[in-house]
Amino acid sequence: MFQDESSPLSSSSSPLQVFSMMSLSPNLGSPYPWLRELKSEERGLYLIHLLLTCANHVANGSLENANIALEQISQLASPDGDTMQRMAAYFTEALADRILKAWPGLHKALNSTRIALVSEEILVRKLFFEMFPFLKVAFVLTNQAVIEAMEGEKMVHIIDLNAAEPAQWVALIQALSARPEGQPHLRITGVHQRKEVLDQMAHRLTEEAEKLDLPFQFNPVVGKLENLDVEKLRVKTGEALAISSVLQLHSFLASDDEHHRKKSPLGSKNLNGVHLQRALQMNQSTLGELLEKDTVNGCSPSPDSASSSPLSSTGSVKIDGFLNALWGLSPKLMVVTEQDSNHNGSTLMERLLESLYSFAALFDCSESTAARTSLERFKVEKMLFGEEIKNIIACEGTERKERHEKLEKWIQRLNLAGFGNIPLSYYGMLHARRLLQGYNCDGYKMKEENGCVVICWQDRPLFSVSAWRCRK
Amino acid sequence: MPVDVDNYSTVSGDTCGSSSGNQNPPPKFTIKKKRSLPGMPDPDAEVIALSPKTLMATNRFVCEICNKGFQRDQNLQLHRRGHNLPWKLRQRSSKEVMKRVYVCPEPTCVHHDPTRALGDLTGIKKHFCRKHGEKKWKCDKCSKKYAVQSDWKAHSKICGTREYKCDCGTLFSRRDSFITHRAFCDALADESGKAQTDPSSEPDPKVLVVESSPSPALQPAPPPVSAPAPVEVQVSAPALPQSTSAMTSVMPIQSSELAVDPNSIVEEAPAPAQAGLNGSCSSGVSSVSNGSSCSSSVFASLFASSTASASLTPPQPRAFTDLIRAMGPPECPADLAPSTSIEPISLCLSTSHGSSIFGNAGQERQQYVPPPQPAMSATALLQKAAQMGAAASNASLLRGLGVVSSSSSAQQENLQWGKRQVEPNNASVAAGLGLGLPCDRSSVLKELMMGTPVFGPKQTTLDFLGLGVAASGSPNGGLSALFTSIGGGLDVDAAAALFGGGDFKDVIRRS
Numbered sequence: 001m002f003q004d005e006s007s008p009l010s011s012s013s014s015p016l017q018v019f020s021m022m023s024l025s026p027n028l029g030s031p032y033p034w035l036r037e038l039k040s041e042e043r044g045l046y047l048i049h050l051l052l053t054c055a056n057h058v059a060n061g062s063l064e065n066a067n068i069a070l071e072q073i074s075q076l077a078s079p080d081g082d083t084m085q086r087m088a089a090y091f092t093e094a095l096a097d098r099i100l101k102a103w104p105g106l107h108k109a110l111n112s113t114r115i116a117l118v119s120e121e122i123l124v125r126k127l128f129f130e131m132f133p134f135l136k137v138a139f140v141l142t143n144q145a146v147i148e149a150m151e152g153e154k155m156v157h158i159i160d161l162n163a164a165e166p167a168q169w170v171a172l173i174q175a176l177s178a179r180p181e182g183q184p185h186l187r188i189t190g191v192h193q194r195k196e197v198l199d200q201m202a203h204r205l206t207e208e209a210e211k212l213d214l215p216f217q218f219n220p221v222v223g224k225l226e227n228l229d230v231e232k233l234r235v236k237t238g239e240a241l242a243i244s245s246v247l248q249l250h251s252f253l254a255s256d257d258e259h260h261r262k263k264s265p266l267g268s269k270n271l272n273g274v275h276l277q278r279a280l281q282m283n284q285s286t287l288g289e290l291l292e293k294d295t296v297n298g299c300s301p302s303p304d305s306a307s308s309s310p311l312s313s314t315g316s317v318k319i320d321g322f323l324n325a326l327w328g329l330s331p332k333l334m335v336v337t338e339q340d341s342n343h344n345g346s347t348l349m350e351r352l353l354e355s356l357y358s359f360a361a362l363f364d365c366s367e368s369t370a371a372r373t374s375l376e377r378f379k380v381e382k383m384l385f386g387e388e389i390k391n392i393i394a395c396e397g398t399e400r401k402e403r404h405e406k407l408e409k410w411i412q413r414l415n416l417a418g419f420g421n422i423p424l425s426y427y428g429m430l431h432a433r434r435l436l437q438g439y440n441c442d443g444y445k446m447k448e449e450n451g452c453v454v455i456c457w458q459d460r461p462l463f464s465v466s467a468w469r470c471r472k
Numbered sequence: 473m474p475v476d477v478d479n480y481s482t483v484s485g486d487t488c489g490s491s492s493g494n495q496n497p498p499p500k501f502t503i504k505k506k507r508s509l510p511g512m513p514d515p516d517a518e519v520i521a522l523s524p525k526t527l528m529a530t531n532r533f534v535c536e537i538c539n540k541g542f543q544r545d546q547n548l549q550l551h552r553r554g555h556n557l558p559w560k561l562r563q564r565s566s567k568e569v570m571k572r573v574y575v576c577p578e579p580t581c582v583h584h585d586p587t588r589a590l591g592d593l594t595g596i597k598k599h600f601c602r603k604h605g606e607k608k609w610k611c612d613k614c615s616k617k618y619a620v621q622s623d624w625k626a627h628s629k630i631c632g633t634r635e636y637k638c639d640c641g642t643l644f645s646r647r648d649s650f651i652t653h654r655a656f657c658d659a660l661a662d663e664s665g666k667a668q669t670d671p672s673s674e675p676d677p678k679v680l681v682v683e684s685s686p687s688p689a690l691q692p693a694p695p696p697v698s699a700p701a702p703v704e705v706q707v708s709a710p711a712l713p714q715s716t717s718a719m720t721s722v723m724p725i726q727s728s729e730l731a732v733d734p735n736s737i738v739e740e741a742p743a744p745a746q747a748g749l750n751g752s753c754s755s756g757v758s759s760v761s762n763g764s765s766c767s768s769s770v771f772a773s774l775f776a777s778s779t780a781s782a783s784l785t786p787p788q789p790r791a792f793t794d795l796i797r798a799m800g801p802p803e804c805p806a807d808l809a810p811s812t813s814i815e816p817i818s819l820c821l822s823t824s825h826g827s828s829i830f831g832n833a834g835q836e837r838q839q840y841v842p843p844p845q846p847a848m849s850a851t852a853l854l855q856k857a858a859q860m861g862a863a864a865s866n867a868s869l870l871r872g873l874g875v876v877s878s879s880s881s882a883q884q885e886n887l888q889w890g891k892r893q894v895e896p897n898n899a900s901v902a903a904g905l906g907l908g909l910p911c912d913r914s915s916v917l918k919e920l921m922m923g924t925p926v927f928g929p930k931q932t933t934l935d936f937l938g939l940g941v942a943a944s945g946s947p948n949g950g951l952s953a954l955f956t957s958i959g960g961g962l963d964v965d966a967a968a969a970l971f972g973g974g975d976f977k978d979v980i981r982r983s
């Protein structure tokens with residue numbers, strides 16, 4: 001009967017008509033052969049539609065519908081396909097994971113034999129560093145800020161909150177040893193969970209320093225950043241301190257959010273629904289505007305989602321504590337690199353929307369960087385992007401570590417914690433721009449906002465770098 | 473015959489040998505015979521050291537009778553015959569039989585050492601000219617200069633004759649260098665079928681060589697695999713063509729850039745700043761382990777302090793350029809977005825439209841085989857979906873689709889949805905569905921609609937469609953409207969379940 005209703009479209013061979021001609025057979029299990037006929041654009045659009053549908057169902061708790069949607073998506077999504085297919089694959093995996101968390105026993109059982117291969121994780125991070133310019137730009141800007149802040153300083157101490165990539169500091173060592181006023185005495189303290197990584201870093205850096213005859217010392221601090229005791233950093237008086245935080249601060253925002261209780265696992269539910277409804281009703285227009293702006297230029301002012309807008313909410317205790325601790329060290333400089341997207345919305349759909357845009361940009365990046373058959377690309381997408389997506393979508397509360405927020409929020413936070421913004425130097429930005437140009441890929445863009453740098457893909461901001469000093 | 477023989481004995485310390493029969497003032501210095509390196513045919517050969525003047529002298533062979541000089545010994549002999557020498561004198565001294573080797577008079581030259589003497593006089597003359605002489609001969613077609621006339625002649629014969637031209641514009645007169653270059657040149661206009669040395673356009677799974685061990689990253693490992701074929705296309709070869717022709721100090725940077733290329737993770741020219749790149753350039757293979765060290769050198773160059781090495785900076789962009797050209801098409805597919813999204817949103821994307829996408833994709837420049845369907849970027853798709861969600865312009869399309877109206881549920885405030893403020897669900901659902909992919913959603917719809925006659929309210933649908941989309945008129949752009957639409961139908965289910973206390977929901981607990 002669908003057919004009856006459908007008026008013939010322009011061309012008789014239009015796929016749509018084909019669709020409408022298809023019987024609306026409710027056998028869900030049967031493959032949809034015509035799905036394969038879809039062109040990539042249509043397929044992509046359909047995937048988006050399905051993803052939203054599915055997420056909606058998941059958010060509502062209507063699992064059967066979600067299942068249907070997942071089934072359909074699985075016919076189309078593939079980690080080997082085009083960007084939308086890949087994205088869909090990872091997003092549905094995240095959604096499915098989310099659903100599964102409702103049955104904790106089942107979830108744990110399915111993950112019981114999953115071992116995190118450390119070597120693979122390390123490799124993937126290195127791949128990300130090399131394939132994409134984001135970290136490199138961040139390093140360039142950080143280093144330049146350090147060099148400038150440390151002009152005239154004889155004793156320089158750098159704390160790297162995630163000491164995984166030696167390249168950054170190698171470059172700094174080279175730059176510092178070549179500076180006109182002579183070499184400083186350099187100390188680098190690196191924090192990381194894995195001892196092997198720190199050992200490797202130590203080796204590499206001391207090797208480089210010895211080559212250049214720079215007095216150098218590397219202090220490893222093994223452990224999780226959130227458990228960091230600043231005493232361990234051994235900051236001495238008289239030395240100039242610089243702190244580098246690359247994509248580390250957002251995990252401090254993870255907390256047992258009030259909005260998501262145990263009883264409403266799948267997102268906004270009846271209990272908090274009321275709160276949410278009120279809160280979100282207030283924000284409807286902003287969200288709508290947000291999305292509209294999203295469509296226009298991909299930049300989204302942070303929607304004041306209920307949970308994260310009041311900075312003094314419960315979620316911020318940890319971060320405030322940490323920032324205060326850092327402030328207590330009186331660093332001369334702190335450079336913060338963070339993702340510049342709002343993935344910390346309180347509702348699933350908010351986060352899904354935002355992350356769809358952000359990861360679309362990232363996957364497009366990836367598409368322009370490597371071949372579809374590239375194993376490295378697959379690894380980065382699966383183990384880095386996929387895991388982030390899973391965390392954003394499927395996890396809640398303290399488990400959800402990937403709480404990316406927009407730059408404005410970070411600026412607010414850091415201001416509150418007693419830091420004052422230092423504009424990034426022109427010279428550094430020049431270097432960074434050259435680096436981006438070197439990638440010879442038109443998509444990368446760099447914007448400057450109030451002295452901070454935002455690295456975008458096309459128009460979508462992805463990462464931000466900002467420099468701070470201790471304001472007394 | 474004045475024979476100025478400045479005898480300086482070398483290692484052997486023997487008495488010096490005699491000089492040749494030159495009468496000319498240009499003195500010859502003979503050195504005692506020295507044992508020469510392997511490869512020299514005659515260890516007993518007489519080593520002759522000529523002064524530069526002598527070496528360059530054109531008339532080396534001088535008739536002892538009349539002092540006439542000749543360029544060739546044979547000519548001298550011919551001439552001597554004319555003097556009617558008595559038989560005894562006619563014979564040349566026995567030393568003619570002895571093999572002679574010559575050393576280069578330039579002290580800094582490696583061939584100055586008697587053990588590295590060259591066996592041929594002409595050879596040593598040419599060597600001296602080439603290496604230590606002034607380049608007086610210039611090719612008129614190109615700008616190459618030569619010190620030896622024969623070199624110059626040989627070159628001008630072939631200059632411009634046979635030229636192989638790579639697609640990137642580099643010219644080669646030699647087939648082998650052309651082929652080598654082409655293997656690495658990124659400007660492969662055609663697909664993989666091109667050069668014989670252009671193997672896979674796909675990256676090899678060899679990538680796994682990278683391994684997980686972090687330690688390799690520490691050593692700038694010399695290219696373990698450099699010797700074998702310069703096979704991998706994935707090598708960020710773009711750097712190579714330019715560099716192979718000019719192996720300058722820029723190479724280190726470039727090769728370090730190479731290390732950054734993700735595609736060629738396995739094969740990359742190694743390391744930083746060693747001149748040993750020359751060999752590896754053409755093969756350009758190494759293990760990824762160089763990645764970090766290479767990238768560090770990248771940074772090193774990047775971080776040249778403000779006072780220093782401004783000269784380093786220029787090569788970098790080029791290096792990056794060369795390198796990164798390998799990474800992908802210069803024009804990102806996202807560029808397709810504007811054009812395509814403006815198109816009538818009718819999803820009856822005919823093949824013609826599809827082919828326009830093909831046409832736009834600048835994929836041919838990629839090193840890897842472009843995907844059969846150059847897809848729109850995800851960003852573009854999202855934007856399009858957003859637009860379609862809010863689309864007001866395709867009411868007719870929606871009508872045509874016979875889009876089902878949604879349930880009659882007037883639950884606008886989806887408790888879950890809050891953000892939507894669309895009133896007429898029907899319209900919104902229709903709009904959502906109007907994405908135009910009325911694929912097999914019937915089952916979903918059925919569940920959603922909770923028994924609402926699917927096709928019944930078509931009339932209303934039409935009306936709503938006519939108005940609805942517009943009426944939904946909230947500033948909801950894009951995807952939110954989409955949500956709205958989806959949610960509209962879902963409301964029914966959800967709401968019912970909510971209030972009905974669907975037990976499975978109670979069971980659901982977050983972990």
